[in-house]
Amino acid sequence: MTTALGILRGNFGRVALLDMDTSLVPHVHHHCHVIMKVSGPDQNFIVEDEVLPVREDTAVLVNTWEQHRYLHQMHDRRTVFLALYIEPSWLAGTDRSFQRCAHPAFFSQSGVAISDQIRKLRHDLVERIGSEEYDDPKEVEQIILDLTTAIAHQFADWRSPPNIADQGSNDFRIQRAIQHMHESHRTAVDLDEVASVAGLSRPHFNHLFRHCTGVSPGVYANAIRVEAAVRALSELHEPIVDLADDLGFSAHSNFTRFFQQHTGIAPRQFRRALAQVG
Numbered sequence: 001m002t003t004a005l006g007i008l009r010g011n012f013g014r015v016a017l018l019d020m021d022t023s024l025v026p027h028v029h030h031h032c033h034v035i036m037k038v039s040g041p042d043q044n045f046i047v048e049d050e051v052l053p054v055r056e057d058t059a060v061l062v063n064t065w066e067q068h069r070y071l072h073q074m075h076d077r078r079t080v081f082l083a084l085y086i087e088p089s090w091l092a093g094t095d096r097s098f099q100r101c102a103h104p105a106f107f108s109q110s111g112v113a114i115s116d117q118i119r120k121l122r123h124d125l126v127e128r129i130g131s132e133e134y135d136d137p138k139e140v141e142q143i144i145l146d147l148t149t150a151i152a153h154q155f156a157d158w159r160s161p162p163n164i165a166d167q168g169s170n171d172f173r174i175q176r177a178i179q180h181m182h183e184s185h186r187t188a189v190d191l192d193e194v195a196s197v198a199g200l201s202r203p204h205f206n207h208l209f210r211h212c213t214g215v216s217p218g219v220y221a222n223a224i225r226v227e228a229a230v231r232a233l234s235e236l237h238e239p240i241v242d243l244a245d246d247l248g249f250s251a252h253s254n255f256t257r258f259f260q261q262h263t264g265i266a267p268r269q270f271r272r273a274l275a276q277v278g
Contacts, residue, residue, distance in 0.1 A: 002264035005080065005272035009234055010137070011278060012144050013087040017061045017129045018264055019080050024070040025261045026217050028223045031085040032101055033062035034151060036114070040079035045070050054081070059114050061107040061155055064088060065223075067215050070264075083127055086148050094145060098152055102195060108157040115154065121147040137278040138265055168195035168213035173198040174212045177205070180220050185228045187248040191220040225260045229255070240267050 003019040011259045013031050017038070035045055037054045044051050045060045045067045051062050064069050088102035100106060114122075125143050177198040181189060194217060195205035209217045225247065232243045244255035244267075 001266070002052050002260075004265045004269050007231075007270065007274045008129065008140065008144075008275065008277045010141060010273060011087065012090050012148070013085045014139060014230070015085070015125065015129070015144060016265075017080065017126060018083060019078050019092045020070070020264055021074075021078050022070045022260070023265055024264055026067050026069040026219060027226070027262050028065045028067050028219055029062070029085060030064055030088070030102075030223065030227070032064060032088055032091060032106065032152075033066075033068075034084040034086070034148070035060040035062070036082045036122055036172055038080040038082050038122070039075050041073070041075040041081050043081075044072070047110040050110060054079075057113055057119070059112050059118070060149065061112060061151070063104050063107050064102050064212055065104060065220070066110075067219060079269075082122060084144070084148065091148060091152070094181075095149060095152075098156070100122055101152070101156070106152075106156050108155065112155050115150075116155075118147065118150050121150060137210070140163070140277050148217060171208065171212050173200060174209055176211065178213075178216070178220070181217075185224050185248075186246060189218070189225075191221070193215050194221075222258075222262065226259070229259055229267065230263075230270075233267055234274060240271070 003021045005017040005019055006016045007017070020043075027185075035054060036059045037043070037056055041055055041056045044053055045068060047060065047062055047066060054060055069209060091098050091101045120268060121143060125147060128140055128143060177194050180194055182195045192202055195202045198205055200208065209220070213220055229243070229247055232247065236243065240255070241252045244252045249255035249258065251269070256266055257267070259265070259270070263270065265273075
């Protein structure tokens with residue numbers, strides 16, 4: 001079972017230190033996502049269809065709404081990962097150079113070799129998470145900012161202005177469908193209903209949605225539901241069995257399984273490992 005060694009959440013998004021031994025289903029995030037190995041055997045992440053090694057000297061960079069998954073390879077020792085889920089609005093607000101960080105091609109490549117500077121910042125952040133010293137939240141956030149901007153300056157295509165014509169998500173029917181998904185995140189998504197809201201047949205809706213967003217409607221809807229669960233676990237104090245019901249899961253066990261498949265962590269452990277920064 002994957003163990004959360006520490007999770008930080010703040011305006012930057014969240015950062016998780018995970019002792020992984022379970023696979024993750026194909027999924028997406030609205031975040032700029034960075035995955036680095038801290039210790040243990042090398043592993044692979046799959047971004048779209050590309051298999052990418054995660055070693056001590058590499059990182060995997062995942063753009064917003066880019067599909068990826070983790071297929072765990074069994075070893076005698078477990079692998080510890082540092083995963084950054086960076087809010088694009090926060091990153092864009094820290095530096096005008098990163099205004100296009102929510103663009104699906106912000107990171108120009110997914111597998112990269114990291115510099116000594118990035119490795120040192122990774123080490124500093126891991127030490128801070130492990131020590132649970134959050135007395136100065138600004139200092140913790142500064143390390144996260146330094147690490148994120150070092151990666152973005154080196155590997156992101158931040159010099160090119162976004163090409164609006166490439167972002168087919170401007171189709172008003174798909175925007176209406178996405179809005180409906182957000183408004184209906186407390187229930188299991190009915191994609192026939194979403195297609196109807198968009199005014200499209202189901203086959204046409206599936207095709208147009210993938211063209212506009214790069215992923216299937218089901219994967220997109222699951223991402224919305226996962227983030228709703230993260231907010232609920234972080235901000236509400238209700239028992240998890242009640243949260244599962246509020247989020248539209250027919251049973252507590254179904255919620256636990258869904259959350260683990262997408263994050264690697266059980267909801268109860270997520271809440272226990274979480275620290276709010278700022």
